[in-house]
Amino acid sequence: MLASHLLPPMIRFSLRFISLAALISPFSKEHMVAAELELGVDVNGDALIVFEETDQEGRFPVDTTAPDRPFLFWYNYDQDDVPFYETWPIARKDYETDNVDSSRDMEDFSRLHLRFKDWAPYMGRPDVEIEFHLTSTDAGPPPGIQMVRSADPEGGRAYLLDKEAAELQKAPPFGNRKVLLKDGEPWSVTTEAFDGSDLGSKGTLICLLFEGAKPGKGQLVVRLKEKGAVVAESDPLYLEIRHVKTFFRRVTTKWPEDIQAPYKYRVEPPVPDLKWEFEPMGYPYQPAWYDDGHTIVWIHGWVDHTKDNYNKNMTHSTETIFKRLFHQGFRGEFCFYHWPSIKTYVTLGMNGSEYRAYKVAQPLMDYYETIPDDRIVHFTAHSLGNVVLIECLKLGLEVEEAIFQSAAIPVEMLDDRDVLKIPNMENAKTPEEAEEMGYEGYLRSSKTRIYALYNPNDFTFWAYNLLQKDVKPFGTLMKQYKYKPNKPEGERIRLRYWFFFSRPVTDPHEAMAYAARARTHALGAESRTRGLVHEVYNLDAPPFEYGTGHVVAWSWNPQRTMAYYNLLLDLMNIPHNSLAF
């Protein structure tokens, strides 16, 4: 079996053997029977690896690479070695290990197929080698990849889609033996390492998985050698391995350090002058050559920005989201909007984050205006990020669709039917309608189609309702928002401080974030939503089955969440890959 031959001593032996063989029989095509050895990867993201010769009457598009059209993949720099989520801070990178670390680690692998007219006569022989040679195609160093043998002899995607298949793939003899190709050095393995079970049903395939281990642009050539003579040599497969952050755009709006939360001002709070900017984080976005014209703008939810948490969140959620969309076939531009949500010791900063969320919508709209008109743009947000999204719609955002994922905004902002009122909140003392700076009917019309993904069992919304019922109107020891419906218009909501002084609240954003109380469930929890919402989808129902989870889409392993990404792509009318394998 291959595993025993992928141990380091054998690697060293093979390299020595290759060096010797090279002296006797340099890589000359004179010795070749035919160049029938082909390398395949899923270049176009359609879940198939299609070689020219297997193309049936044009049924499948062929996966081809070229120096200017390489297969793009990321290097596996995160640490997926725990059963749930990921390890942070990263103590060692996954590509530095000898094993496939976990089911989650699978999403950092792609498929590599070696196709030959008939492998069988060459299998199980100590005098036959398969040699891999990955070299640079530019002035830089060559990329590095690490390969493992695919547990699926047909080389399918089960490792990404099925829990049991992932367990099989990560276990010996498959996932515990990685082979590193780097620094332009050839590596070879004798075919004693293989037996019939490794070959696809037609006996023509050897299937591997690989992860990126080092950035660079390069070409992979594989040679089949018998007694040192080249029997077959593949055409180059062009690869480019990059940091995953280069695959998606990041746009950020920062909060001015000198502007505090509005309740800290005894006079009208200053209006922040907010501007968007790109956020390269050391890895600027590089558009892919295959870009299909779609742009997904993704707005994150509440993120704690203390310590290193934003970087952690970027790796654990945003990069994961991108990877899963990529595996399900998305080949457009993914744009992540980073906004300055905050964590405080009072209500975890939810009020302050909501306030900021309204304010950062305008700079996002400013960024949206820079997106070329010919792109097909989709907006989506998660949890509290939906405050940004609804404010964008309020500001006139007109895109293909807006998808509210597990939205931490009151349903009444989009659907003002009385039937949605929570009985014990129905008579809550609060500004009600948007005209009074309450939530109800905040968005009365939109040309953008709106979808909502909800889960009535999402535990987060228990806390959300607690916030609305018992924490708002917001107050501290010396400052307190008050709502007095009998006062004249413009005077009904006031911020009282030091018992004797107060100021009116005139900004609806401040009023909603600190003083108004939702009288309905959150959009992300409510099943009955209609109003401006075109359709709702239950995330607790099959195939999603989120249970009580709120961030399942990236906290759970890919094998349990790909249906969610298919849903998103389907709602965006973007073709997506099957969930079967």
Add this chain to the structure above:
Amino acid sequence: MSTLKSAVRDQKSFEFRTEDSGGLPFRKTRAVGHRSRILLLLGCCMALSGCVSTAQKQTDSREVRFLQKTGPEGAWDVLEVFTDGDFEENLKKAVDNEFTFYGSVIDENGEPLADVPILVTAFDHVLDPFMFPFIGWTDIENVKTGEDGRFEIKNRKAAAIVVDVDEDGYWEEETGFRGYAYAEELLSENEYPLPTKDEPAVFRLTPKPADAILNPVSTGAVRISPNGGPIYLELDDYSGYSLPMGQGSMRVFLTKGEPNSEGKYDWSCRFEVPGGGVQPRTQLFIKQAPEDGYAPFIEFGYEADDPNWDHREEFRLFVRTKDGLYAYFELRARTKHDPFISAWGVFNPTGARYGD
């Protein structure tokens, strides 16, 4: 509204239920002190929260739309008993029936089964806005049998409930679920006596038969053929591309016209099962594909001047192939950009009609 041309559409309605949802794998806290702090914090939160409401799963717009698409004609005729007088008021009164349900779950040998999850759907509210199917439902969560195999549902109101006993690998063979009506007008519809504390409804579970096998139907997005011809499909093909011409047990004709000044266009999706048949699912609760009632095709789509025009549509279908295999899936047609269709559901490879 999308047009649906089919030979059959007067069944009663829908939705498969499958196994319970998995919970989050919470990490265990190690230190007792840490755990105590968490418990203290939770306790404070609970005390502070008083009676914080949580949402329930009730009839959602997608379910309502699904039922409306398959049409009110002939469906839900059970509601006709409420049409004498003010229909809406009659229904409101009907859902206002307080009930207590007593059930018991036993195995083949009559032994009580503990910790069996019970799926209960209560028809307990009138839809707002008031439109077909008029009456809505709520999923009653967290019902399980106790050590003695018994369970109760109390302090609830509903016109009727459906009880589905759901245990991996086991089911109640007779129907898989039972309906109990509590509204006076519906009492005569009851097939089972209303249970009491002394005489609970007994659900006897038996192992699911060997041929109750479900394989996935998941085509992924299948684009229109470059030559404009039909898309040929097979239940177990997931390549994302049409099969070669003439192959496969199903075929789809997805056509899209030129857009008008508003960007709208005529489009249609015709789904055919040569030698077999198709019918839209209209029943809410069903565990087996219907034996009869299949039509050779269905067709849906929109004309550009339809006031309800949409660029996308989907239908939940039962399919019987010419080889006698039964499937249940949602067929989706998306025409906005590069038109594609997709199908997602299950099929039984044995030829049995089981489709839980």
